[in-house]
Amino acid sequence: MSLLLSEEDVREVLGADAVIEAVEEGFRAYGEGRVNMPPKSYLLLDDGDFRAMYGEIKGFLGHDVCGLKWVNVHPNNPSIGLPTVMAKILLNDPVTGVELADMDGSFITDMRTGAAGAVAVKYLAREDASNIAFMGAGRQATTQLECIRRVRNILRVRVYDLDESRAEEFAHHASELGVADSMACGLEEALEDADILVSLTPSRKPVVSADLIPDGLHINAFGADAQGKQELDPAILRRARIYIDDWEQASHSGEINVPLGEDYISKSDISGSLGGLVTGSVEGRVANDDVTLFDSTGLIVQDLVTAYTAYRLCKMRGLGVGKQFLSRVPGGMLEDVYKRF
């Protein structure tokens, strides 16, 4: 039967190390051309948007898998106690189209986003990077910190958020995780001697000015993931070695979308993709004082590898509720499909 998997089921089986490994494999598959992925499409609403993201990965854990994520972004939700981002994922067998799972995608989105941050840091930040600055202390910041700590020895956390109470809360959370030197502060102070900046706000105008960027910084630019969104002074993009997740998506909705639209930068200013870094076909940081930037818009392949990893683990542990969604098809025929996964 197809499995209905709740957030609780998914949380029980997904740890940061497993997701980072899966997401790195997802980027490798992308770099090797094993991903079939149309750019996400947007439903623009008065108060936010929905995105439909769908695609296929070939040869992940020995299987081909395809699926769909339906996910919203409603920036004002936190003021009424709801998360900004909520998602659902359907996983399917690409050979027959049979549904394997219908699962919560919210925790998967948080984890796969944090894991992409860790993969970017692994390939682009200096080996000795230990000071991290956060701009935006919302939901995604938590998994970024959790995952980045797996690939670099983080000793200092500085956090800036328009909402000071959120920044304080996040700094407290970081110290609870074991980063003793954690503090909420202004943006300028946060960036002083920073090795890594994680930007995670829904801003539509630059917040970080170029003069605040120290030599050698790696930037995870994750907040801009829809047309018109922008967090960084475009002069930072001129100075940085820029890596993207996917040209179609990043040029439409990533940090580069506004400066590209204004002809301030061009496609030739992009050094390559994270998939290319993982497969070794693209050169990464060259010098210690290089500023590097990963512009993430979020790829369905990150969701597919994370969701399929969770599905397999849940199946092994007997978690979830079986769903007989096709009553017209004899159960045995569907079971033959499920057995293959």
Ligand SMILES: NC(=O)c1ccc[n+]([C@@H]2O[C@H](COP(=O)([O-])OP(=O)(O)OC[C@H]3O[C@@H](n4cnc5c(N)ncnc54)[C@H](O)[C@@H]3O)[C@@H](O)[C@H]2O)c1
């Ligand atoms: N690239 C990806 O893969 C990916 C994945 C998920 C979410 N996102 C994007 O990341 C952003 C953050 O998502 P979230 O779920 O953490 O949202 P969230 O609402 O939980 O947190 C956003 C935080 O940013 C703060 N903020 C807003 N404007 C600011 C500004 N100008 N300066 C400083 N702080 C500011 C808010 O106070 C809030 O604490 C959103 O834009 C979302 O669309 C990207």
